Amino acid sequence: MSPRSILSIGLAIQTVSIHAAAYCLAGQACFPSDDVLATFEQSLGGNLIKTLPYGSACYSATYNAEECLKLANQSQTFDFRESQAAAVMYINNEITKDGEGCPVPITTADGSPPAAINGSCTLGNMPSYVVNVTCAHDVSLAVKFAAAHNLRLRIKNSGHDYAGRSAGKGALSIWTRHLNEAVLIEDFSPEGVHGYSTDVVSAGPGVNVEELNQWGADNARVTIGGYTPSVGATGGYLLGGGFGPTAPHFGMGVDNVVQFEVITADGDIKIANSAKNQDLFWALRGGGGAFGVVTHVWLKAYPALAAVNTVAGPVVCQDRASYEQMINTLIDLQVPLNDAGHSVSQIWIGHNQCAIHSNYC
Template identity: 35%
Template sequence: MLIFCLCLLQMPRDVVSITTRQHSQDCRCLPDDNCWPTLHDWNTFNRSVNGRLIRIRPVGAVCHGREYNAALCAIAQNSTHDSLWRIEKPGALQSVTWETRPYRNRSCFIDTPRAIPCDQGRIPVYGVLAQTAQDIQEAVRFASFHNLHVAIRNTGHDGIGRSSGVGSFQINVNLLKEIQFMQEFVPQGGDKSEGSAVTIGAGVLGLEALAAGREHGVNMVTGTCSTVAASGGFLQGGGLGFLGPAYGIASDNALEFHVVTAKGDLVIANEYQNKDLFWALRGGGGGTFGVVVNTTIRTFPDVPAIHFLLTADLPRHPTRTSDADQAIWDITTELTNLLPVLKHKDNKTSAIIVPRFLEDRAVLEAHVLFVNTSDKDPVEKHLNMLHSALEAKGLSPAYKSELTRYPNLSAWLNIPRQMTGAAYGLIEGSVLISEDLFFSHNGTSHIMDVLSNLEYIVGDSVEILMSVGGQVKANKYTVDSALLPSWREAGLLLTIRRTLPTTSLTQIMVNSQMPMVRALQVPPLGSYYNVADIELPDSRRAFWGENYARLYSIKQVWDPDGLFIVRMAVGSEDWDDEGICRV
């Protein structure tokens, strides 16, 4: 294999400047420090990973300054909102918020004038495109020896900057595409089968896992967005998906992990060995306890299903935007009010309702999924209640709907869907709503009264997810994991997302709606770590509740020097916000 010379990879000393940090072993080595690896060090490391070391530049670099390339810039501008294109680019994330350092005005946007300098921002300086566990081991040992700021990146779906870092070294796992199905899986060290399962590499996307599963006649719990990886941070953070009520949250279905630890060892974690690590990886948060190489998860038979789709797309009149918005909220409210009835009828039912507010229109997309059923009649009976209520309000012309029977659930699961846009600024937050509130008299009406009266700006969206209850609740008695215990008592997850154009990132960075949404649930039930509000108070209790003390202890065992530190994660309170210096 050709090993290339890194003499062209030397970064200028002013790539990163953290002038207030300490220069000691309590801080990571950054490119402007004397402790930063030499070119000889990088070249030696490159040989150890078979030439898979890369220098990383922001994807917008080809549109600026001396790096300008008209053809490549055109490709970047035409592809920037393509989630799959961004996954393939080590210098890109799905949300540009964490590619940049907006408070320091350090960015490299694709669509800004060519003359504006391109700054590295939070994009890692170097990275390794890992293709084997050995690549990851070498990268971890190199980062540990040189005291580097590590950023583990998979698909770049993250709302609080856990996939990037100032002056960091990227361990990119997106090329780990192993998929192996087993009819009877016995965890290593065990003596009994866990049934049918699949081992998936860390880089396998949800859409890739589901497509492979369809060929084998099985399904698995993946994310609502099909370009999110099925393993990695999604699953380690809990993993909410359409099949949660039928089969449990994603972390409930993890049977075994192959993990590279902070010491560079490759270990197996399951119910029989390294049980503390296994417990932590199921819900304790991604990028914190090690680098997951692959995960073995349960699979389920490809059963029939019924799917209800409702959409609305209403123009917003320049002087009467409230007309379209009100119609969207009225439809959303009627559909949300129906959810408790549908849940009582069949606790496997899941739903996601997403109103969005764009500059020229207000839109609504809603899915209700009924798993392991072919009988449309009971569903139609309840949906007729919805249609009657909307007709009484004069809203029938404002929306379209369809009810579809699928002989195989996989046919619907394999329809690609991207629930959030790529290449925009993103701030978000989430709140768990208890079953007590969800099922209470006028409970959903109260929820909708609060949501519909919040102040929204162009680009805002709301997600009402009924992807809990059912088996998620039942697993309270059979699954022991780090997952926030109150997930077992939840009826809904409410998510607020603010999508901003790149030019607005420095203007609005706080999601002001979240305090009012959190006030819905008293006492608080908690929040979803994978959809985190950076302003969330007492965040570790909100993410992990009573499990946090145990998680922190496990962190000290497996990563005592804090090599894997990401924002708002277990152990991150011992470091500054960037994960560079101990506090």
């Protein structure tokens, strides 16, 4: 099947689901009974979580001052939000368009516990059940269960999706964050590929940028990854393209994948690479999470660089000419630094201030 035809099918499926939109949500009569859910949980070795709104300690019906203070202090941090089965990075994605949810108050000026909120605390846009997956087989079971019961299915890794696609009211969610092992394989040949091998990091889809960088430091290797430590380096980041500090040297994240293991909508576990399921391999490298649930990736691993430099920050320039001169100087430095074994990338914020500020460049 050609890349163009796979894309047309993807779009056609999306169009149908937008019009049909008749998934069975938690709380509706069609949703699986407690007995059916208990059997499903057993098949998963107990890894099914019935979610609760994490902010309930701050609401009058269930108020607990000490817990609420802890929540107010922690709930804005990436670490806290990433550790929750039913949370995503941006609170607006946790709340439904009708305002349902359970937002936590911010810290008080004197550090005392926030007052109890008189209002309703509900899951809002968060899933009702989460499969905390430990292996590809769990994902396969979850996909088949969702298909059999017509459930809204979501995939969440770190929850960084700007558009909130890792959240979904009344959904069953596949949580991949704990598939975060990473090991070095030297001279790896993708299945069915002959005459080619490369060193790879063989990793679960839950490895975040910080963990991947640590893996590199431990193994004297370097691979791709983003700028923010908590972004899922082998999950949504990779499936969407993936740009980071080593991109000037090695290309985008997707340029460095040599093989995926993926669960497709029928629940089958498939290998996708340049020899097997090539259409899926093509679609996953940039097509996001629409084509299956990735359960393992094999990414090229390179010998460690002399240095990985990121130049980032707000720029305040005297005038446009000095701003351009600074950018040109950095671009001119890029090639000799790359040749000397450095990877240099630049993120500039606020260059439009050049005209109004007169400090330095």
